[in-house]
Amino acid sequence: MTTPNNTVDNEAIHWDQDISYGQYLDLEPLLACQNPVSKEHDELLFIVIHQVSELWIKLCLHEAHGAAANIQQDNLPPAFKMLSRVARIQEQLIKAWEVLVTMTPADYASFRDSLGQSSGFQSYQYREIEFLLGNKNAKLIEAHRAKPKHYQKLQECLNAPSIYDIVLQLLARRGFAIPQDKIERDWSIPYTASPEVEAAWAEIYRNSAKHWDLYELAEKLVDVEFNFQRWRFNHMKTVERIIGYRRGTGGTAGVNYLVKALDLQFFPELWSVRTTI
Numbered sequence: 549m550t551t552p553n554n555t556v557d558n559e560a561i562h563w564d565q566d567i568s569y570g571q572y573l574d575l576e577p578l579l580a581c582q583n584p585v586s587k588e589h590d591e592l593l594f595i596v597i598h599q600v601s602e603l604w605i606k607l608c609l610h611e612a613h614g615a616a617a618n619i620q621q622d623n624l625p626p627a628f629k630m631l632s633r634v635a636r637i638q639e640q641l642i643k644a645w646e647v648l649v650t651m652t653p654a655d656y657a658s659f660r661d662s663l664g665q666s667s668g669f670q671s672y673q674y675r676e677i678e679f680l681l682g683n684k685n686a687k688l689i690e691a692h693r694a695k696p697k698h699y700q701k702l703q704e705c706l707n708a709p710s711i712y713d714i715v716l717q718l719l720a721r722r723g724f725a726i727p728q729d730k731i732e733r734d735w736s737i738p739y740t741a742s743p744e745v746e747a748a749w750a751e752i753y754r755n756s757a758k759h760w761d762l763y764e765l766a767e768k769l770v771d772v773e774f775n776f777q778r779w780r781f782n783h784m785k786t787v788e789r790i791i792g793y794r795r796g797t798g799g800t801a802g803v804n805y806l807v808k809a810l811d812l813q814f815f816p817e818l819w820s821v822r823t824t825i
């Protein structure tokens with residue numbers, strides 16, 4: 549007898565498994581981590597949005613570190629795949645704001661006091677991705693002093709070359725005239741733009757057919773920065789919509805702090821070169 553497509557084949561289903569879906573994915577601990585402090589309906593949404601975002605950032609870090617390692621080994625195709633994935637993940641992070649804005653200012657106000665002084669400002673994964681992409685700000689590590697594990701990890705990332713530093717080293721290996729102080733320096737100090745680096749990108753963009761893989765790498769980085777700014781902008785507008793101009797629980801001015809963050813640029817010459825060409 550044939551089994552209709554829309555029914556399960558009882559004979560074949562593994563009703564008892566060696567390892568189950570829930571075990572493989574560690575679902576019990578994962579789904580036991582949503583613990584609202586208040587009794588307010590919307591607090592679960594607030595927790596889930598943050599947890600989902602942190603999981604996506606975890607994967608972004610995995611992919612971006614992987615891309616950096618491949619670029620260091622002159623292995624560009626796998627790096628392209630990883631950077632494309634980072635950009636797709638960022639689209640998910642940006643989309644998440646649409647779910648969060650269903651929460652009204654009054655809904656949020658009903659449980660905001662329960663958050664105390666906790667804030668996204670203390671997201672160590674977010675700080676790590678900022679450092680990895682090149683926004684080095686040593687002062688911000690201080691928010692993690694009480695957690696040696698996170699403090700140390702961030703210290704390491706601050707003192708390591710960013711993905712952009714690694715790309716400039718690649719350009720130097722390919723014969724571009726990159727100043728020595730961009731190739732070897734104290735990586736914890738914020739990067740400053742240079743005319744020589746812009747000139748190298750100008751050559752790559754003007755003659756993309758000749759330097760196709762470097763052109764492709766540049767555009768992957770621009771995609772990531774573009775999406776990072778879209779995330780920052782959506783965060784800032786969502787915060788304005790929900791708490792107006794109140795101070796942040798993390799102690800900053802709130803929206804005005806987030807507006808200032810929009811001026812940050814990871815790969816400055818990849819933007820300035822467009823005015824030159």
Ligand code: HEM
Nearest residue numbers: 597601667668669671674787790796797798799800802809
């Ligand atoms: C109701 C929703 C939200 C509000 C009102 C809000 C508000 C704020 C404010 C005011 C700040 C500035 C720091 C402070 O003084 O607290 C901040 C920073 C931050 N928030 Fe949010 N936020 C919200 C949702 C989110 C979500 C969903 C994420 C996702 C992970 C997030 C991640 C961050 C990060 C990473 C920072 C640090 C940004 C930086 O230092 O450049 N926030 N948030």
Ligand SMILES: N[C@@H](CC(=O)c1ccccc1NC=O)C(=O)O
Nearest residue numbers: 663666667668669795796797798
């Ligand atoms: N800074 C927010 C609080 C906040 O958003 C928050 C609090 C605890 C855990 C994550 C948070 N999200 C992002 O900043 C506020 O001032 O309302």
